[in-house]
Amino acid sequence: MKDYHINIFYSEEDGCYVADIPDLKFCSALGETPEAALHEVMIAKTAWLEAVKASGKAIPAPTYQPAIYQVSV
Secondary structure (H helix, E strand, C coil): CCCCCCEEEEECCCCEEEEECCCCCCCEEEECCHHHHHHHHHHHHHHHHHHHHHHCCCCCCCCCCCCCCCCCC
16 A cells, blocks of 8 residues: 655744645644654654544545656756
C-alpha cells in the first residue's frame, strides 16, 4: 500500500517547522527541526487513524500528489 504524502515547511508565523498530511484532514504537527516535525506528525497520524477506525468511519486512501516542477536553466 502506498503511504500518505507529508509536507514539511517552515512557518514564520509559528516560528517552527510544520508537518502535515493533506489526505488526513487536520492531521499536522510542529517541531523545532524538520525531523522533529516529522516525528510528531507520525505520532499524530497513528492517533488520527486509530480515532477514525474506532469511530467506524472509512480510512481515506492516499491520493495526494504533490506538483512536480521542472526548472530549465
